[in-house]
Amino acid sequence: MELVYTGKTKNVYALENGNALLKFKDDCTGKDGKFDPGENAVGLTIEGVGLVNLRMSVYFFEKLKEAGIKTHYVSANLDDCTMEVLNARVFGHGLEVICRCKAVGSFIRRYGDYIESGEDLPYYVETTFKNDEKGDPLVTKDGLVALGVMSDEQYDSLKEQTQRITKIVADEMAKRGMELYDIKFEFGYVGDEVILIDEIASGNMRVYKDGEYVDPMTLSELFFA
Numbered sequence: 001m002e003l004v005y006t007g008k009t010k011n012v013y014a015l016e017n018g019n020a021l022l023k024f025k026d027d028c029t030g031k032d033g034k035f036d037p038g039e040n041a042v043g044l045t046i047e048g049v050g051l052v053n054l055r056m057s058v059y060f061f062e063k064l065k066e067a068g069i070k071t072h073y074v075s076a077n078l079d080d081c082t083m084e085v086l087n088a089r090v091f092g093h094g095l096e097v098i099c100r101c102k103a104v105g106s107f108i109r110r111y112g113d114y115i116e117s118g119e120d121l122p123y124y125v126e127t128t129f130k131n132d133e134k135g136d137p138l139v140t141k142d143g144l145v146a147l148g149v150m151s152d153e154q155y156d157s158l159k160e161q162t163q164r165i166t167k168i169v170a171d172e173m174a175k176r177g178m179e180l181y182d183i184k185f186e187f188g189y190v191g192d193e194v195i196l197i198d199e200i201a202s203g204n205m206r207v208y209k210d211g212e213y214v215d216p217m218t219l220s221e222l223f224f225a
Contacts, residue, residue: 009053009203015084019074022083024050028203028216051081052220053201058083060200063168069161071196072188088188088197092149094130095139095187097158099123099166102181104206123163150194157194158187165196173207176223178214181206 001021005012009028013021026049054076061073072085100107100121107124108117127144128136139147141155150158162185170180183205186198198204202216202223214222 009050010199014087018087020085020087022085022199024054024081024083024199026050046217049203049216051078052217053199053203054078054081054083056201056220056223057199060165060169060172063172064165064196064200067164067168069165069196070193072190083199085197086190086195088190088195090186090188090197091144091154092129092147095144095149096128096130096136097162097185097187098126098128098182099162099185100126100182101166101170102179104181107182123166125159125162127158154189154192154194161187161194161196165200169200169205173223176225178207178209178219178222181208 001013001015003011004014004020009025011023011025013023015021026045026047028046028049055078058073058076058078061071064071065073072088074084074086076083101123103111103115103119103121104117107121107126108115126138127140128138130136139149141152141159144150144155145152165185166180166183169183173180183200185196185200185204187194188197189195202219205219207214207219209222
């Protein structure tokens with residue numbers, strides 16, 4: 001296998017069949033040793049979190065398949081902590097999509113003059129360019145279209161899928177007595193079709209139980225209990 005990309009939480013390898021292989025790592029985004037899915041740098045390493053993230057990703061990708069939502073997921077090997085995926089192209093140099101159910105984290109840091117921490121948000125969708133040096137700058141739909149990163153139709157598809165997928169994740173958390181506050185996705189495209197790529201894992205979401213934040217490892221333990 002050829003290593004084609006070294007990421008913060010995963011490495012990407014090229015497969016002979018034209019697909020890609022994701023190797024999950026135990027690194028998490030955060031700052032000052034604290035986990036934060038909204039941060040753009042590795043902040044800590046949690047032993048075993050790679051496998052935990054893969055296991056949860058497989059669970060949700062299968063759920064999305066049942067719901068008729070296409071993703072890049074092909075198969076997974078839990079023993080190797082790897083996932084085979086379609087070789088989708090990214091938008092621009094990489095685009096992250098955040099869906100917010102509650103006002104916390106960077107949203108409050110930016111807009112705290114207008115909303116209280118923990119207030120409800122209506123599946124609020126944000127898009128940011130993946131650029132560590134510039135702090136993953138926010139970009140609007142108009143900006144994405146004007147820059148030629150995607151079309152109006154592609155953005156509308158991305159937003160609709162983001163909200164639909166977030167609802168599925170939130171419902172699964174609610175079944176287990178937990179509440180999803182926000183979640184980070186990444187989208188790409190195959191041909192003209194916009195699809196979810198990357199992962200759907202505890203390391204990319206902020207979840208609370210009884211008003212208290214649940215760390216990624218504990219979240220996975222509770223989710224699969």
